[in-house]
Amino acid sequence: MSNEETQTTNFIHDIIDADLASGKRTEVVTRFPPEPNGYLHIGHAKAIYLDFGTAEKYGGRCHLRFDDTNPEAEDEEYVRAIQEDIKWLGYDWGEHLYWASNYFDTMYEYAVRLINKGKAYVCELSSEEFKEYRGVPTRPGKEPPGRDRSVEENLELFEKMKNGGFEDGACILRAKIDMTSPNLHMRDPAIYRIKRATHHNTGDKWCIYPMYDFAHCIEDSIEGVTHSMCTLEFEVHRPLYDWILQELEAFQSRQYEFSKLNLTYIVLSKRRLLQLVNEGLVGGWDDPRMPTLCGMRRRGFTAAAIKKLCAIVGCTKFEGITEIEQFESIVRDDLNENSLRAMAVVDPIKVVIDNYPEELVEEFEVPNHPQKEEEGKRTVPFSRELWIERTDYMDDAPNKFKGFTIGREVRIRGAYLVTCDSVEKDAAGNVVSLRCTYDPESKGGNAPDGRKVRSTIHWVSAKHAVDTEVRLYDRLYTVENPLGDKEKDFKDFLNPDSLKVITAKLEPGLAQAKPGDRYQFERVGYFCADLDHTPAKPVFNRTLTLRAPRKM
RNA sequence: UGCCCGAUAGUGUAAUGGAAGCACAUGUGACUUUGACUCAUAGGGUCCUGGUUCGAACCCAGGUCGGGCAACCA
Numbered sequence: 330m331s332n333e334e335t336q337t338t339n340f341i342h343d344i345i346d347a348d349l350a351s352g353k354r355t356e357v358v359t360r361f362p363p364e365p366n367g368y369l370h371i372g373h374a375k376a377i378y379l380d381f382g383t384a385e386k387y388g389g390r391c392h393l394r395f396d397d398t399n400p401e402a403e404d405e406e407y408v409r410a411i412q413e414d415i416k417w418l419g420y421d422w423g424e425h426l427y428w429a430s431n432y433f434d435t436m437y438e439y440a441v442r443l444i445n446k447g448k449a450y451v452c453e454l455s456s457e458e459f460k461e462y463r464g465v466p467t468r469p470g471k472e473p474p475g476r477d478r479s480v481e482e483n484l485e486l487f488e489k490m491k492n493g494g495f496e497d498g499a500c501i502l503r504a505k506i507d508m509t510s511p512n513l514h515m516r517d518p519a520i521y522r523i524k525r526a527t528h529h530n531t532g533d534k535w536c537i538y539p540m541y542d543f544a545h546c547i548e549d550s551i552e553g554v555t556h557s558m559c560t561l562e563f564e565v566h567r568p569l570y571d572w573i574l575q576e577l578e579a580f581q582s583r584q585y586e587f588s589k590l591n592l593t594y595i596v597l598s599k600r601r602l603l604q605l606v607n608e609g610l611v612g613g614w615d616d617p618r619m620p621t622l623c624g625m626r627r628r629g630f631t632a633a634a635i636k637k638l639c640a641i642v643g644c645t646k647f648e649g650i651t652e653i654e655q656f657e658s659i660v661r662d663d664l665n666e667n668s669l670r671a672m673a674v675v676d677p678i679k680v681v682i683d684n685y686p687e688e689l690v691e692e693f694e695v696p697n698h699p700q701k702e703e704e705g706k707r708t709v710p711f712s713r714e715l716w717i718e719r720t721d722y723m724d725d726a727p728n729k730f731k732g733f734t735i736g737r738e739v740r741i742r743g744a745y746l747v748t749c750d751s752v753e754k755d756a757a758g759n760v761v762s763l764r765c766t767y768d769p770e771s772k773g774g775n776a777p778d779g780r781k782v783r784s785t786i787h788w789v790s791a792k793h794a795v796d797t798e799v800r801l802y803d804r805l806y807t808v809e810n811p812l813g814d815k816e817k818d819f820k821d822f823l824n825p826d827s828l829k830v831i832t833a834k835l836e837p838g839l840a841q842a843k844p845g846d847r848y849q850f851e852r853v854g855y856f857c858a859d860l861d862h863t864p865a866k867p868v869f870n871r872t873l874t875l876r877a878p879r880k881m
Numbered sequence: 882u883g884c885c886c887g888a889u890a891g892u893g894u895a896a897u898g899g900a901a902g903c904a905c906a907u908g909u910g911a912c913u914u915u916g917a918c919u920c921a922u923a924g925g926g927u928c929c930u931g932g933u934u935c936g937a938a939c940c941c942a943g944g945u946c947g948g949g950c951a952a953c954c955a
Contacts, residue, residue, distance in 0.1 A: 338895090343897080362955090363955095364954090364955055366954095366955085396955070398954095398955080399954065399955075401954090402954070402955085455953095456952085456953055459953075460951075460952095463951070464951080465883085465951055466883050466884065466950065466951060467882060467883040467884090467951095468883080469883090470951095497953090498953065500953095501953055510884090511883060511884040511885085512884060512885075512950080513884085513950060513951055514950075516951095519952095519953050521953090522953035523953080524953080538953095540952095540953075540954085540955090541954070541955050542955095544955095545955085561886075561887090561948080561949065562948095562949055562950080563949095563955090564885065564886060564949070564950085565884080565885060565886090565949070565950050566950090567885095568885095586886085588887090588948090593892085641893065641894075641904070641905085642893060642894075643893075643894055643895090645887090645893095645894080646886065646887060647886095647887055647888065647947095647948090648887080648947085648948055648949090649892075649893065649894095650892075650893090651892065651893050651905090652891085652892045652893075652905070652906070654892085654905060654906060655892070655893065655904080655905045655906080656905095657905095658904085658905055658906085659904095659905090661917085661918095662918095665917070665918060666918095670915080695914095696914095699913095699914090699915075699917090699918075700918070700919090729916090731916060740914055741914095742914060742915075743914070773914090774914050775914080782914085784914095784916090785913090785914045785915065786915090787915070849915085849917080851915045851917080852915045852916080852917075853915090854917095875915080875916085875917050875918095876916095876917065876918090877916095878916040878917085
């Protein structure tokens with residue numbers, strides 16, 4: 330899949346074009362600001378694509394900045410995983426790795442500056458009282474006591490907060506804006522809270538930590554971020570973002586909001602993902618059914634496909650839902666183009682070729698990619714007994730059926746034309762094996778007399794097959810929108826068949842695959858060697874089936 | 882009964898006052914040593930009502946519908 334920009338423009342790029350043309354900006358600086366409190370998922374991929382992709386398009390730079398302002402929620406474990414996932418997507422922040430926590434001193438100074446301007450004050454209301462004074466969207470708030478404290482007193486109180494002179498939650502620092510604003514976020518928002526927690530970076534240096542609204546705009550400003558992109562729910566925070574930077578007379582970064590990625594059959598809420606992991610409903614964060622980047626990587630999805638999806642969904646202010654079929658189509662395009670072919674039988678029945686010599690083994694050459702001769706050929710062993718797919722035999726098959734039925738000749742791909750003479754079934758009526766005869770003149774699969782054979786099926790020599798664990802993954806949910814039913818929990822829609830573990834018969838060369846190697850098992854689907862895969866105990870994950878066949 | 886934002890085929894998007902396109906999905910057909918791929922072909926759209934204009938998806942007004950905002954989270 331090509332990496333070229335399929336995205337022409339979007340409303341943010343239009344703004345950037347105008348900023349550059351007017352001279353308001355001379356460079357483009359963006360940032361991706363994850364909080365290290367969870368794993369990245371495909372929704373984050375959209376933000377990463379927009380942040381890094383925009384910088385790339387304009388020859389600017391994109392910073393990776395960990396927004397670590399809440400030590401209670403954050404953990405070092407996530408820092409490594411987040412970096413790995415961004416790199417996997419193919420982005421590089423170079424020297425520009427930053428931490429919000431490295432700006433704590435500046436943020437403190439900025440808070441003092443606000444106090445000195447009479448634009449911030451210490452408030453001793455409890456959180457319940459705080460809510461009460463703030464009012465509700467339809468009614469204005471009222472001014473809390475202590476709002477008109479002197480600068481000196483506020484300075485003293487704030488310093489006492491910093492020095493640990495108050496219990497956690499005893500008071501907060503608030504911006505002094507307008508308790509009657511129709512925008513709740515402007516009703517004297519909290520900007521610093523007391524929280525005795527050990528920070529992964531600053532240890533126990535601080536017992537006060539800045540709130541998101543205060544911290545984020547300052548982080549952007551310090552770094553010279555010109556265009557700060559975030560999701561739609563922050564739209565109402567923008568006036569506060571602008572207010573703080575203006576009052577501080579700091580570099581004016583600007584915030585732009587876009588809609589989150591939504592996909593059918595996928596749930597992207599951190600809380601619910603955590604629930605799946607904690608309740609053991611999936612194998613972990615990197616379970617191939619998870620929409621996390623590590624899970625999708627393990628499943629066999631490619632970074633190119635994820636970025637292509639981001640390009641196609643674009644960047645708008647309208648919150649919609651993209652059909653998963655769109656993504657699957659992109660994945661199949663990529664995998665069809667870039668994965669080598671192999672043969673594997675996932676639900677085997679045996680074929681015995683009665684007129685083929687008992688001990689003979691032939692090697693047949695088959696192409697690694699039907700459209701790419703440069704990918705070369707490999708040899709597969711052929712012998713008297715083969716495994717074929719159970720679905721490739723049918724009693725009294727209709728004419729359009731591709732596989733065997735008694736009396737029908739079928740091409741064994743790359744090998745011979747074979748006719749089914751009889752079928753053997755067990756007591757329950759299940760097919761056990763097919764007795765067949767082959768045409769020795771049809772070596773390679775072409776009949777000497779030019780007769781047409783409509784069907785070609787895949788196979789593996791029984792004598793040479795490698796037994797392999799195959800994990801057949803399917804959608805995690807049975808409905809498009811598991812969150813759509815207010816009466817039910819999303820877990821009620823978990824697909825009981827989202828994982829089926831089977832033993833398949835593989836052509837022998839496949840055991841040598843490396844974890845992460847991708848193949849198309851012909852006529853079956855796209856598969857990827859799992860992290861657990863070893864030559865001695867092969868494990869393959871099904872990424873996707875082939876595009877659903879037309880009805881017969 | 883507040884404030885902010887949005888609305889283009891089933892879905893995701895383009896068209897920035899001048900012929901409403903593209904992709905996915907769906908139907909039909911062709912090709913095929915993968916029922917894949919590929920190719921051909923069909924149906925289907927500007928939320929509503931007005932206004933401005935020679936001309937409106939685009940500008941204006943009013944409405945409708947949808948989303949967001951009431952954590953000492955981000």
